[in-house]
């Protein structure tokens with residue numbers, strides 16, 4: 001990615017982190033140091049980044065060995081906004097823990113949507129399912145209200161376009177389908193198979209399986225700490 005950025009012959013000034021999931025930012029400092037860039041995030045995201053660093057030994061380093069050192073160097077910006085070549089970049093809090101924020105670029109009609117809007121990949125629902133999916137739906141509404149034409153999704157099939165209308169509608173539909181199948185499917189395997197049948201072309205079946213194990217694990221063991229099932233879904 002660093003070579004790709006260098007090949008653009010631009011000056012990389014800021015790296016924005018949408019949310020704290022390690023898979024979205026653990027390599028950030030490699031890029032930040034190479035290009036002398038600032039790392040920007042919300043207060044909530046920075047807290048989530050620290051939590052993900054703490055979880056490295058028993059989750060991330062197990063699943064993805066060889067991740068470089070990942071100190072949290074992100075800083076907040078006043079009023080959650082900064083600029084690029086004089087144009088506003090506006091951080092919008094998404095309002096739920098699984099994906100803390102999105103970045104709105106009004107001048108381009110673009111939203112960098114992190115894990116609020118997916119594009120052709122299975123949604124990670126383990127953490128969100130604890131509080132119900134409505135918080136996610138409200139976050140989608142918030143993104144939709146920005147009126148962007150294009151969405152940069154954190155999980156994306158690169159063969160697909162970036163159309164906001166389609167990706168927003170498909171993410172909403174996926175939540176509805178998942179909620180219905182959580183009700184009708186008896187086991188994690190049943191849910192996994194039903195989702196694969198419903199969405200044969202979506203990428204990220206590892207994410208689908210992690211979600212299935214976590215949601216059914218929590219449901220079948222309500223007296224136990226849910227975190228062990230969220231973590232265990234990846235292992």
Ligand SMILES: [Zn+2]
Nearest residue numbers: 021115154155
């Ligand atoms: Zn993600």
